[in-house]
């Protein structure tokens with residue numbers, strides 16, 4: 001019996017390298033959560049290993065907490081820490097079961113079945129017995145007397161706090177699969193453990209139905225399932241369909257849950273009471289037992305990348321988790337990433353289930369246009385019954401300038417312009433949250449002549465006719481807006497990329513993308529891929545019903561390949577060209593990118609820190625200054641590598657060495673492997 005436990009203390013310090021040895025208390029194993037003396041204080045730590053002895057003189061932990069992480073999740077966290085140049089403590093913190101809450105219990109009374117004494121019962125006692133197991137708090141004393149006579153058993157039971165925010169759908173019978181669906185399902189259920197598949201199907205082709213039936217097969221064989229979705233608030237339909245099909249065996253984990261609800265959902269999965277977990281990226285850490293299938297729906301969605309440290313990509317973690325458990329991974333999308341097309345075996349659903357053709361897409365050249373809406377778009381909107389309009393820019397105007405002196409209003413803490421929000425009377429920074437009142441006159445010259453440039457969703461909302469529903473990050477309850485639009489007989493849904501996510505309205509007969517090339521203007525190798533996905537995803541929302549539909553794409557770049565291929569619904573053409581381009585330029589999936597961002601409030605310190613990292617690396621790009629953010633100057637170094645594992649190790653070591661150098665103590669370091 002190993003007598004020593006190796007513990008990672010959950011501190012945020014990058015320089016600290018565990019694990020540290022402690023004496024092993026009774027019942028403690030890998031995954032146990034302890035409070036241990038560490039330096040001059042007590043900290044929470046997780047057991048990551050066991051040993052027969054120690055070179056040090058280990059002391060005993062202070063306490064053993066009752067939370068315990070399954071051993072395979074400890075492995076996953078340690079892998080994540082290395083894979084994303086983070087620390088075991090930071091990775092473990094993300095996976096830890098909900099702390100600070102316990103199971104909720106309530107007293108439960110049941111008739112014992114003893115009848116001997118039953119005739120000596122009063123009318124009231126008889127009624128009380130008949131009403132069990134329900135009873136009011138005021139009846140407890142009376143029940144205790146019946147318990148004394150052996151007529152009732154009273155015991156505490158765990159009561160489940162069922163999530164209130166789970167959308168409920170009507171149970172629908174399992175449909176007969178189309179030939180394409182059946183072939184995809186067969187490939188999934190016969191796949192070898194650890195196999196990775198890509199379900200590439202146009203919107204409405206029945207991907208979700210394939211996930212449901214694959215999940216049913218895994219459940220029937222005694223296995224468990226994880227289903228990752230981009231954002232629950234925007235994709236309530238898929239959650240509703242899983243709950244409708246599988247009932248209580250589905251646990252939902254997402255950020256809107258109360259601590260108690262999260263605790264209970266986690267515990268139900270851990271105990272094997274629930275065997276399917278549906279949730280956003282962090283659900284990849286759900287303690288599902290006997291994992292047999294991991295589904296990543298809308299696998300192209302950028303929300304799978306976590307922005308905190310470790311900057312993990314849930315899609316990659318899902319692959320790791322599936323491989324570790326011998327589960328099959330299925331990633332699904334109408335617009336899969338070139339990376340996935342390159343690495344996964346592809347299953348195709350080329351047609352919509354209802355046989356309806358994809359809507360025709362017209363490119364509207366805006367190079368000579370005067371206004372935000374082209375006359376053709378105006379006309380189409382007037383004719384449409386229900387339309388979705390995508391404009392990836394929130395607020396009223398993107399920026400203000402003085403007509404007299406040219407002064408532009410910028411954020412005091414970031415090098416970006418302030419966006420005007422007219423309803424709130426504010427200028428806002430979309431990077432740091434800075435706000436100030438809309439100016440009446442120029443700060444620089446006092447002129448009252450101020451120009452507003454550009455159109456955002458707020459302005460568009462006010463300019464469109466008819467019933468307009470707006471959906472963007474300013475909206476508190478997206479699900480409510482989506483439901484209102486769904487129920488309206490006519491109307492226009494206007495919004496940012498949120499309107500192009502996984503929901504499905506049967507009666508939308510027009511889709512419009514404004515400023516489709518906005519995403520192309522980002523200096524990023526994924527710009528083409530994003531633009532293609534946005535246009536294709538929006539096109540998929542239109543013309544699902546009997547009425548058919550059409551899509552208009554307004555753009556200043558009518559010849560951009562991403563827009564042309566999207567207009568032809570030609571995903572294969574786009575993917576082939578994009579993979580070719582990436583191969584030529586050595587971009588992912590033909591290399592790994594790692595970005596190190598250094599930042600500091602001290603002038604010059606960020607660039608100096610980036611130079612210090614660069615100096616410790618072989619081949620790298622930079623240091624290059626980035627725009628100032630939240631009052632901090634920033635600079636980056638980018639590594640483009642063929643050998644991923646080696647590059648991760650090298651960058652990790654370089655950052656650690658630079659961070660430990662006293663000359664760089666004014667700077668903070670952040671490593672992003674596979675930046676988005």
Ligand code: ADP
Pocket residue numbers: 175176177178181201202203204205206207208209210353354
């Ligand atoms: P996707 O996930 O690819 O967008 P869904 O699975 O949501 O597609 O399917 C679109 C619609 O077609 C849904 O309303 C679904 O219930 C229905 N559907 C899926 N498969 C079938 C089938 N084989 N027969 C009839 N209807 C189906």
Ligand code: ZN
Pocket residue numbers: 402403404405406407442443444445446447
């Ligand atoms: Zn001025």
Ligand code: ZN
Pocket residue numbers: 411412413414429430431432433434630
């Ligand atoms: Zn700012």
